[in-house]
Amino acid sequence: MNAPGNPSEKMRTRRRFDTIGKPRRRVDGRAKVTGLTKFADDVVLPRMVHCKLLRSPHPHAVIESIDFTKASAHPGVHLVLTGKDFPISYGILPVTQDEYPLANERVRYVGDPVAAVIARDEQTADEATRLIEVKYRLLNTVSSAEDALANPEPRIHDYGEQGNIHRLQAFEFGDVDEALMGSDHVFEDLFFFEGNTHLPLEQHASVAAPDGEGKLTLWSSTQVPHYIHRALARALRIPAAHIRVIACPNGGGFGGKCDLHNHEIVVSRASMILGRPVKICLTREEVFYMHRGRHPVLMKMKTGVTKDGKLTGMHLQTLLDGGGYGSYGVASTFYTGALQTVTYELPRYKFDACRTFTNKPPCGPKRGHGTPQPRFGQEVQLDKIAEKLGRDPAELRLGMVAKPDSLTANWLKIGTIGLEECIRLVVEHSDWNNKRATLPPGRGVGIACGSYLCGAGLPIYWNKMPQSGVQILADRSGQVTVFCGATEIGQGSDDMLAAFVAEVLGIDAFDVRLVTGDTALTPVDLGSYSSRVTVMMGHAAIQAAERLREMIVDAASHELECSPERLVMAQGRVFLSEDPSKGMTFAEAIVFAETKYGTLGTVGSYSPPRAPGRFKGAGVGPSPAYSYTAVVVEAEVDQNTGWVTVPKIWVAHDIGRAVNPVLARGQVEGSIYMGLGEALMEEQIFRRLPAKMSHALVHKFPSMLEYKSLTSLDMPEVFTYLVEDPDPNCPFGAKEVGQGPLLPVMPAVANAIYDAVGVRIDEIPITPDKVLRALELKAKGEAPRVGPDHFPQVPYPKPVYVKTPWEGGDGNETKPADRKQAVAS
Amino acid sequence: MMKNVHRTLQVNGEAQQVSFAPYKTLLEVLREDLNLTGTKHGCELGECGACAVLVDGQPLLACLELAVECEGRAIETVEGLANGSVLHPLQAAFADLGGAQCGYCTPGILMTAKALLEKEPEPSRERIREAISGNLCRCTGYQQIYESIEEAARRMKEAKVPA
Ligand code: FES
Ligand code: FES
Numbered sequence: 008m009n010a011p012g013n014p015s016e017k018m019r020t021r022r023r024f025d026t027i028g029k030p031r032r033r034v035d036g037r038a039k040v041t042g043l044t045k046f047a048d049d050v051v052l053p054r055m056v057h058c059k060l061l062r063s064p065h066p067h068a069v070i071e072s073i074d075f076t077k078a079s080a081h082p083g084v085h086l087v088l089t090g091k092d093f094p095i096s097y098g099i100l101p102v103t104q105d106e107y108p109l110a111n112e113r114v115r116y117v118g119d120p121v122a123a124v125i126a127r128d129e130q131t132a133d134e135a136t137r138l139i140e141v142k143y144r145l146l147n148t149v150s151s152a153e154d155a156l157a158n159p160e161p162r163i164h165d166y167g168e169q170g171n172i173h174r175l176q177a178f179e180f181g182d183v184d185e186a187l188m189g190s191d192h193v194f195e196d197l198f199f200f201e202g203n204t205h206l207p208l209e210q211h212a213s214v215a216a217p218d219g220e221g222k223l224t225l226w227s228s229t230q231v232p233h234y235i236h237r238a239l240a241r242a243l244r245i246p247a248a249h250i251r252v253i254a255c256p257n258g259g260g261f262g263g264k265c266d267l268h269n270h271e272i273v274v275s276r277a278s279m280i281l282g283r284p285v286k287i288c289l290t291r292e293e294v295f296y297m298h299r300g301r302h303p304v305l306m307k308m309k310t311g312v313t314k315d316g317k318l319t320g321m322h323l324q325t326l327l328d329g330g331g332y333g334s335y336g337v338a339s340t341f342y343t344g345a346l347q348t349v350t351y352e353l354p355r356y357k358f359d360a361c362r363t364f365t366n367k368p369p370c371g372p373k374r375g376h377g378t379p380q381p382r383f384g385q386e387v388q389l390d391k392i393a394e395k396l397g398r399d400p401a402e403l404r405l406g407m408v409a410k411p412d413s414l415t416a417n418w419l420k421i422g423t424i425g426l427e428e429c430i431r432l433v434v435e436h437s438d439w440n441n442k443r444a445t446l447p448p449g450r451g452v453g454i455a456c457g458s459y460l461c462g463a464g465l466p467i468y469w470n471k472m473p474q475s476g477v478q479i480l481a482d483r484s485g486q487v488t489v490f491c492g493a494t495e496i497g498q499g500s501d502d503m504l505a506a507f508v509a510e511v512l513g514i515d516a517f518d519v520r521l522v523t524g525d526t527a528l529t530p531v532d533l534g535s536y537s538s539r540v541t542v543m544m545g546h547a548a549i550q551a552a553e554r555l556r557e558m559i560v561d562a563a564s565h566e567l568e569c570s571p572e573r574l575v576m577a578q579g580r581v582f583l584s585e586d587p588s589k590g591m592t593f594a595e596a597i598v599f600a601e602t603k604y605g606t607l608g609t610v611g612s613y614s615p616p617r618a619p620g621r622f623k624g625a626g627v628g629p630s631p632a633y634s635y636t637a638v639v640v641e642a643e644v645d646q647n648t649g650w651v652t653v654p655k656i657w658v659a660h661d662i663g664r665a666v667n668p669v670l671a672r673g674q675v676e677g678s679i680y681m682g683l684g685e686a687l688m689e690e691q692i693f694r695r696l697p698a699k700m701s702h703a704l705v706h707k708f709p710s711m712l713e714y715k716s717l718t719s720l721d722m723p724e725v726f727t728y729l730v731e732d733p734d735p736n737c738p739f740g741a742k743e744v745g746q747g748p749l750l751p752v753m754p755a756v757a758n759a760i761y762d763a764v765g766v767r768i769d770e771i772p773i774t775p776d777k778v779l780r781a782l783e784l785k786a787k788g789e790a791p792r793v794g795p796d797h798f799p800q801v802p803y804p805k806p807v808y809v810k811t812p813w814e815g816g817d818g819n820e821t822k823p824a825d826r827k828q829a830v831a832s
Numbered sequence: 833m834m835k836n837v838h839r840t841l842q843v844n845g846e847a848q849q850v851s852f853a854p855y856k857t858l859l860e861v862l863r864e865d866l867n868l869t870g871t872k873h874g875c876e877l878g879e880c881g882a883c884a885v886l887v888d889g890q891p892l893l894a895c896l897e898l899a900v901e902c903e904g905r906a907i908e909t910v911e912g913l914a915n916g917s918v919l920h921p922l923q924a925a926f927a928d929l930g931g932a933q934c935g936y937c938t939p940g941i942l943m944t945a946k947a948l949l950e951k952e953p954e955p956s957r958e959r960i961r962e963a964i965s966g967n968l969c970r971c972t973g974y975q976q977i978y979e980s981i982e983e984a985a986r987r988m989k990e991a992k993v994p995a
Pocket of ligand 2: 934
């Protein structure tokens with residue numbers, strides 16, 4: 008049997024598999040094409056009533072009074088709730104419990120909910136919300152990160168670092184100033200990445216209902232039922248044992264359904280008061296205001312290189328616009344720096360970060376969580392470095408790829424790296440060498456790379472328990488049922504679970520019955536975020552399945568009078584390896600096992616290996632493994648309109664092993680799609696209403712028509728290559744694929760535009776107006792660049808100084824006194 | 833409370849008597865009054881295509897159509913696509929080839945694709961792109977959707993199944 012976290016060597020290195028690696032119809036595929044997949048809004052219960060939220064029209068205000076007498080009296084209204092009904096604050100991270108389900112005293116962005124009406128139908132509830140009279144006292148509004156730095160008062164929250172600064176972080180790994188001083192060239196660039204949102208096609212919905220015993224069940228479009236379960240118990244002050252959270256399959260998540268949402272708490276409470284089911288489904292406009300998406304980030308990146316193209320050190324500063332609440336922001340802030348060392352060899356690294364509060368919808372995690380912004384900066388800067396050094400940008404990158412089985416400057420442990428192979432593949436297939444700098448004017452190619460976590464090393468609340476648990480039951484009918492808290496958000500979580508169990512037990516994945524994402528029935532899995540499911544759930548599933556396999560093989564070997572080692576489980580049978588005709592069916596073997604052992608059930612669990620970093624803040628960044636991606640983009644720029652067309656993208660992804668290649672390719676192409684949307688058009692931006700209309704800070708275009716995203720007509724041809732070098736830390740060697748491939752897209756587009764027309768757009772999204780502006784500058788003989796032109800003064804603290812692994816570090820912080828010595832010696 | 837109207841709607845070849853508030857859209861009546869929740873919604877404003885159904889063979893956004901206007905017209909939803917328990921070739925191909933990831937856009941795209949294949953049994957990639965350009969999908973990047981539609985067309989030609 009395997010210790011947790013230690014996958015079976017035999018399993019990992021096996022050459023032939025029956026299920027793993029074979030293109031298959033996903034196990035939940037039929038329900039998806041017949042309309043039978045039950046999303047949260049498809050849950051319909053007898054006596055169900057409907058909830059609507061009244062939201063603040065002001066970005067920053069004190070609530071002086073709420074009068075809901077008329078709403079309560081409106082025919083068909085069952086209940087009106089306000090902030091007074093929710094005295095306990097909550098927040099997804101233990102350090103930022105700063106939200107209320109309905110605002111108590113203060114609203115912090117347009118869209119902050121202040122009251123809820125529960126009525127016989129949505130229409131009636133909606134009418135009644137309009138009858139609620141709220142008196143607000145308006146406060147000054149903070150509209151951007153710079154605004155937040157300049158205006159410490161009024162404070163949006165009374166916690167945080169100071170004024171409207173939510174969080175400051177600073178780390179230095181090795182003496183970076185010294186490294187920069189010793190470099191042949193130092194590049195300093197400013198970049199800006201505008202915020203954007205997940206735009207899942209499914210609007211968030213929740214249904215809460217008391218069961219016969221008065222206990223609460225919540226069906227919700229959530230990626231994290233376990234976190235919701237914990238937080239609901241706290242927010243509602245009822246025992247967790249009386250709460251059941253069921254994560255319905257999500258109609259897309261992308262990080263947008265990772266937070267505990269105010270409406271989830273509101274309908275839960277309402278259903279407990281009314282004793283009947285309560286449903287809410289957000290409108291698309293409300294989904295835009297719910298947000299929790301990509302942070303707008305301003306970046307300053309100072310990088311040293313040697314003349315032969317090696318990085319010497321980097322100093323990265325980031326400034327995040329966090330919106331009105333904490334959400335996952337503390338983690339997002341760490342992630343704007345933590346993974347900057349994983350792609351290329353970087354001997355010294357310094358990272359300062361600052362997250363501000365502003366009066367806009369809160370930002371949080373979106374696909375790539377905090378890392379696409381600095382990835383954009385670094386990959387565009389590398390393009391500039393290559394140009395200055397007269398090097399091919401692909402060659403330059405090949406010369407600096409991080410080393411496998413190494414530690415980074417900031418103490419992250421890297422396992423396998425397939426990046427060199429990825430670069431070679433996209434260079435070859437895109438015909439890079441014959442295209443770069445040689446295509447006709449207006450056409451160009453750009454390259455970029457990236458890397459991503461295969462699961463965050465630590466859970467969001469501190470504990471040493473497993474991060475994923477799987478339980479398997481098997482009975483004499485031959486049926487195998489697998490229970491796991493993991494959540495299907497479209498990525499194929501259920502299919503991975505079935506595939507791992509099926510492979511170990513030698514049965515068909517379609518024959519594995521699954522119960523997932525249900526806190527009443529399934530062992531805890533932390534949820535679908537940080538690309539953790541394949542690796543963490545996979546390990547737990549394999550462990551549980553191997554334990555079951557051991558019992559089955561043992562019982563069968565008695566019957567067959569052979570040693571268990573000689574038995575094979577495959578194709579629904581248990582048989583002698585040297586003579587497949589001698590054996591029995593899987594169901595027969597289960598009967599023998601159940602006879603011998605009694606009721607058959609096993610569990611498996613997984614905790615990631617302990618990370619080598621010991622300094623405070625070392626918890627963000629470690630992962631059991633890292634995936635790698637290289638992308639080449641071909642772009643065409645219309646020099647009269649600034650319009651950018653992308654006809655083709657080549658992408659190679661180091662996936663370790665593709666469990667189901669159909670799904671793996673879908674994840675890659677979906678990432679490319681979303682990345683290209685971010686590169687060219689998607690932006691979550693805000694405008695002020697005219698002064699006579701309250702001057703509120705509202706979403707510029709909270710509709711799917713106006714929030715531009717790629718349609719089928721905009722989508723380029725994508726050529727996908729999967730690099731399979733199984734990683735020993737991963738189940739069957741399989742790494743993540745859902746997020747990593749997005750990262751290089753934005754910078755590769757920017758670099759392709761430079762190759763096409765010689766202008767630098769150091770800002771995302773790259774809209775036609777920016778391209779035109781840069782082309783005009785170029786025509787005038789000025790620096791052909793559009794991007795941020797200054798970085799404000801940020802009171803970054805003195806960094807936590809940690810010696811690098813190759814300079815005698817032990818992973819702990821080095822105090823200033825020791826540090827002088829260290830530098831001197 | 834507005835009084836309900838009573839209507840007979842032809843849904844997936846069956847006459848359904850249904851009583852509903854007159855302001856309701858076809859989308860709402862299908863989902864809420866006929867319990868046909870296979871048809872999805874992403875905006876309820878005619879922007880995403882998730883609610884596409886066929887009315888008299890034409891793709892139509894159910895969120896923009898009043899149900900009272902649909903009396904006497906043949907309404908087809910994803911629930912009627914399979915032949916008994918045998919999947920329509922489009923459904924089978926989408927399930928096999930990754931055409932559905934989260935599956936939320938899928939019913940709308942399947943119905944739109946069905947209308948396309950009825951008119952053009954062997955559409956080019958370009959025609960497929962045009963036909964589904966009103967259906968947003970946030971998961972797939974569309975490529976496996978095109979491939980699924982092409983594969984369905986191929987299978988239908990081989991089996992001589994009419995769309
Ligand atoms: S729900 Fe009808 S088009 Fe979006
Ligand atoms: S499969 Fe999720 S929106 Fe298309």
